Amino acid sequence: QLQTVKPTIGVIIPKINSESISRVIAGISQVLNREGYRMLLADTENSIEKEIQYLQSFKQDNLAGIIFSATIITKQHLELLQSLTVPLVILSQNVPEFSCVYHDDYGAAAAMTEKLIGLKRKNYGAVLVTSEDKAAGDARCNGFMDTMKKNHIQLNDKAITYSDFSLESGYDAAEKLFSQAPDTEAVFCATDTIAIGVIQYLKGIGKRIPEDVAVTGIGHSRMTEIISPTVTTAHLFYKSTGSEGADMLIKIIDSGIDMKNKLKMGFEVIQQESC
Numbered sequence: 515q516l517q518t519v520k521p522t523i524g525v526i527i528p529k530i531n532s533e534s535i536s537r538v539i540a541g542i543s544q545v546l547n548r549e550g551y552r553m554l555l556a557d558t559e560n561s562i563e564k565e566i567q568y569l570q571s572f573k574q575d576n577l578a579g580i581i582f583s584a585t586i587i588t589k590q591h592l593e594l595l596q597s598l599t600v601p602l603v604i605l606s607q608n609v610p611e612f613s614c615v616y617h618d619d620y621g622a623a624a625a626m627t628e629k630l631i632g633l634k635r636k637n638y639g640a641v642l643v644t645s646e647d648k649a650a651g652d653a654r655c656n657g658f659m660d661t662m663k664k665n666h667i668q669l670n671d672k673a674i675t676y677s678d679f680s681l682e683s684g685y686d687a688a689e690k691l692f693s694q695a696p697d698t699e700a701v702f703c704a705t706d707t708i709a710i711g712v713i714q715y716l717k718g719i720g721k722r723i724p725e726d727v728a729v730t731g732i733g734h735s736r737m738t739e740i741i742s743p744t745v746t747t748a749h750l751f752y753k754s755t756g757s758e759g760a761d762m763l764i765k766i767i768d769s770g771i772d773m774k775n776k777l778k779m780g781f782e783v784i785q786q787e788s789c
Contacts, residue, residue: 521551526556541759542581616779626746677708701728706737706747732748
C-alpha cells in the first residue's frame with residue numbers, strides 16, 4: 515500500500531546560526547516529523563528583503579502552511595502576511611490579527627531588573643536593542659524602564675546604550691556606556707550575547723563582576739553557563755515555542771479554522787554569578 519506523502523510546511527527564520535533559533539527549529543521539527551509533514555527551511559540572515567522574497571515565493575509554492583519568525587515586522591511584512599491564503603503562525607513576536615506564539619519578554623526583563631535593584635546599587639545602566647524589534651527591543655526595554663520607575667530609580671540617559679545581537683556590538687556598547695557613565699554599578703542587557711560582550715569589556719578594564727558591576731542577560735544560552743562568571747539570566751522556552759507553534763499550525767490546517775490564537779510562553783529566573 516502506497517503511503518501518501520504529507521504536504522510541506524514552510525519555515526522562515528532570521529538566522530540559523532543562533533542558538534535560540536536552532537532550539538526553536540528543533541521544536542518545530544519534532545512536531546512536523548511526528549505528524550508526517552515535511553519542512554522547507556528558509557534562513558533570511560536577518561534581511562528584511564530576503565524575508566519578503568521568501569514570503570512571496572512561499573505564497574506561490576503549494577505549501578500546507580507557513581511558520582514565520584522575524585526580528586522586525588514592517589508594514590510591508592504585514593501587507594504580505596495579510597495576503598497569504600495558506601495557514602500561518604508567527605513565532606516570537608505578538609502581531610495583532612495573526613496566530614502567534616511568543617515570549618513574555620516584558621516579564622523576563624522586569625524580573626532581571628528586580629534582580630539588579632535587589633543589590634541596592636547606586637547607578638544603573640542598560641544595553642538595549644532597537645525598539646523596531648517589538649520583542650527583544652520594545653518589550654524588554656519597557657520591562658526595564660517600568661521596573662526602574664516603579665522603584666523610583668532615576669536613570670542617567672548616558673548609561674543607556676544600544677547594541678545589535680552580536681558579542682562584538684555588546685562589547686562596543688559597554689565601552690560607550692562606561693566612557694559616558696563610568697560610575698555605573700549594575701547593567702541590564704537585552705540578551706545573553708550582549709551580556710557576555712559587556713562582561714568581556716568589564717574584565718578587560720579590571721572591573722570585578724558582580725562586586726564592582728553586576729550584569730544580567732535574557733535567554734539562558736549555553737554560553738551563560740560556560741563563561742566566568744556565569745550569567746544571571748531568564749530562561750526562555752525556545753524549543754517549546756517551536757513545538758507549540760507547529761502544533762498550533764497543524765490544528766489550523768486540520769480544522770480549516772484560524773482562531774487567531776495567542777500563546778504567551780513563560781520564563782524562569784536563572785540565578786548565577788554575574789548578579
